[in-house]
Amino acid sequence: MDLLKEMLLKEATVVNSDVLKVDSLLNHGAHPRLTMEMGREFARRFKGEKITKVVTLESSGIPVAFCTAYELDVPLVFARRKKTLPDDEEVYSVRVPSYTRGMMTDLIISRELITPEDSVLIIDDIIANGDAAKGLVRIIELAGACLAGIGIVLEKTFQTGGKWLRELGCRVETLVKIKSLENGQIVFE
Amino acid sequence: MDLLKEMLLKEATVVNSDVLKVDSLLNHGAHPRLTMEMGREFARRFKGEKITKVVTLESSGIPVAFCTAYELDVPLVFARRKKTLPDDEEVYSVRVPSYTRGMMTDLIISRELITPEDSVLIIDDIIANGDAAKGLVRIIELAGACLAGIGIVLEKTFQTGGKWLRELGCRVETLVKIKSLENGQIVFE
Numbered sequence: 001m002d003l004l005k006e007m008l009l010k011e012a013t014v015v016n017s018d019v020l021k022v023d024s025l026l027n028h029g030a031h032p033r034l035t036m037e038m039g040r041e042f043a044r045r046f047k048g049e050k051i052t053k054v055v056t057l058e059s060s061g062i063p064v065a066f067c068t069a070y071e072l073d074v075p076l077v078f079a080r081r082k083k084t085l086p087d088d089e090e091v092y093s094v095r096v097p098s099y100t101r102g103m104m105t106d107l108i109i110s111r112e113l114i115t116p117e118d119s120v121l122i123i124d125d126i127i128a129n130g131d132a133a134k135g136l137v138r139i140i141e142l143a144g145a146c147l148a149g150i151g152i153v154l155e156k157t158f159q160t161g162g163k164w165l166r167e168l169g170c171r172v173e174t175l176v177k178i179k180s181l182e183n184g185q186i187v188f189e
Numbered sequence: 190m191d192l193l194k195e196m197l198l199k200e201a202t203v204v205n206s207d208v209l210k211v212d213s214l215l216n217h218g219a220h221p222r223l224t225m226e227m228g229r230e231f232a233r234r235f236k237g238e239k240i241t242k243v244v245t246l247e248s249s250g251i252p253v254a255f256c257t258a259y260e261l262d263v264p265l266v267f268a269r270r271k272k273t274l275p276d277d278e279e280v281y282s283v284r285v286p287s288y289t290r291g292m293m294t295d296l297i298i299s300r301e302l303i304t305p306e307d308s309v310l311i312i313d314d315i316i317a318n319g320d321a322a323k324g325l326v327r328i329i330e331l332a333g334a335c336l337a338g339i340g341i342v343l344e345k346t347f348q349t350g351g352k353w354l355r356e357l358g359c360r361v362e363t364l365v366k367i368k369s370l371e372n373g374q375i376v377f378e
Contacts, residue, residue: 023302032263035259036259078217
């Protein structure tokens with residue numbers, strides 16, 4: 001994904017040595033043709049797996065997860081971050097820390113939308129400590145569904161999320177790996 | 190959009206005479222090929238307008254807004270519902286009531302992402318009282334940008350949002366109009 005690296009160098013801002021602000025590309029918007037290329041790349045990498053649904057977490061994961069689901073021709077489900085649904089018994093709920101919000105949030109998926117027959121590909125935008133991805137993995141376990149793999153646009157390899165998920169035995173594919181944000185510079189692996 | 194009407198009759202649930210639950214299609218997931226058809230339809234309807242950006246509100250508006258932006262080949266911007274960005278001065282912020290949440294929320298768009306040169310198409314999933322859409326219109330005014338139009342997937346015409354926006358002089362295009370949810374039935378116009 002050389003085009004993605006180019007766009008990151010052009011449009012992302014290093015906030016500090018832990019945080020990259022990627023508003024126009026991921027967190028607050030999207031360049032649709034680039035996002036569709038990302039979705040195609042995930043679909044290509046996971047094409048040998050049985051996948052019946054793509055699952056992501058609102059909001060920044062939605063565009064790239066949508067494109068992946070479009071390419072694979074399967075439904076998209078996006079977990080919600082807090083309860084807006086009417087009945088507790090209708091949802092799977094997992095409490096996780098939010099890296100960017102500095103607080104605990106509940107990830108919620110309606111029981112109707114993931115069944116034990118599903119084989120799920122998780123797609124998300126950025127992995128730092130991996131709390132959101134771990135929460136989604138836990139929800140898929142609660143639903144009795146199969147986890148086909150995890151696709152992440154940006155992995156900050158100096159944080160532990162990707163490593164943790166791989167040690168758990170998950171297949172994790174990342175489009176771009178960032179090994180450092182020191183001194184205001186994005187350094188790719 | 191006959192296919193959308195068919196899918197609504199198949200997958201949506203009438204919660205009460207005001208609220209339609211459309212989890213699998215809009216609020217909690219998407220059927221990507223249907224969503225892409227919606228985006229194509231909005232792009233077709235607004236093709237005579239100058240449009241430089243598509244703007245929506247997290248989260249349920251993102252898939253259809255993404256597809257519209259993809260078809261029009263312009264960037265997508267999604268407003269965030271609360272402050273996760275670092276600095277107040279960097280964002281436009283408007284406080285609006287949230288129909289589904291029963292509380293006030295702040296809609297936020299980074300100043301970097303909308304400029305006075307922009308001509309914006311707003312896309313959202315459902316219009317009830319129109320508070321979210323009005324909030325987005327207000328942000329576009331604050332940014333000094335031009336509003337090219339508003340596209341809404343589902344308009345509940347027994348509520349006032351669509352009427353209010355049209356009276357304001359906005360061009361509003363809706364894919365499906367619902368005139369009643371009485372007695373647990375979806376009645377289309």
